[in-house]
Amino acid sequence: MPEGLPIDYDQPLNGTMAAYAQQVLICTGQRDWTSRIEDDGTAQSWGNLTRGLKKLMGRGGRFADPFNNVMVSTSSFVPSSTDTASAFIFPQFKYIPSIPVEIPETPNAETDLSTFIRAYLLPEKLNPMQNSLSEAHQAELIRDPELASKFPDAIDIRHSPVVLICGHGGRDMRCGVMAPVLEKEFSRVLCARGFSSTGAENNPTDSPEYAHIGLISHVGGHKYAGNVIVYIPPGMMVDGSPHPLAGKGIWYGRVEPKHVQGIVDETILGGKVIADHFRGGIDHNGDIIRF
Secondary structure (H helix, E strand, C coil): CCCCCCCCCCCCCCCCCCCCEEEEEEECCCCCCCCHHHHHCCCCCCHHHHHHHHHCCCCCCCCCCCCCEEEEEEEECCCCCCCCCCEEEEEECEEEEEEEECCCCCCCCCCCHHHHHHHHHHHCCCCCCCCCCCCHHHCCCCCCHHHEEEEEEEEEEECCCEEEEEECCCHHHHHHHCCCCCHHHHHHHHHHHEEECCCCCCCCCCCCCCCCCEEEEECCHHCCCEEEEECCCCCECCCCEEEECCCCCCEECCHHHHHHHHHHHHHHHCCCHHHHHHEEEECCCCCCCEE
């Protein structure tokens, strides 16, 4: 590890994951980013998407909601197009290859970034503490699933497991050093177990024989590097039965290359959570998992 940046082996990991409702994983094709991801991707669609989401959903934004914490992350996955932006959404397990990044000047504009937010990122119901809001304001903050029809090329990820490794060296070199090594080891072990992880860089595949492995930006807890998130798709099977962790995301910390085979065999293929590395998790409906 870099000098002066040790790994914290003392604090218990369980409960160190920050609560979130959804994670938007923006495809950039880059393997690292500036410390503040919203300062990166200048004049690029993915950068405009990052900034637009933070503007519209962050504090003071049109869709700001303290009870709907949407985590915006950048990833090394390659976007499907450079003309528009592309992103995964978890735990919805969706890939949206073409997202408009224009921010509307009026609420009644045609398909734009707000359409994407209203279709996928807002909650299906509000917290009871928001009952005092006006009906119009409440309606503004609730998801409109009919708008998903505006994104006919959306892909459901039902069979391919997803492994995300924090590799944000521009933020902290602990993850910057650890991530490429872990990425290589996950690729090696998953390949040995019959998974492919190449050949679909800008055209995501959903197959029981394919695994998505990518680097992502800061998710909190650099002192617990390597940080890994494993999303198990809702249709994944284990020995002919539904996967015990189907539709869930499991966060692990203090992951070293020697731990990768265990994560693949125990969690991805076996449906078991490894307590020694468990930071937290999220269910398919956005509820936080604690063990």
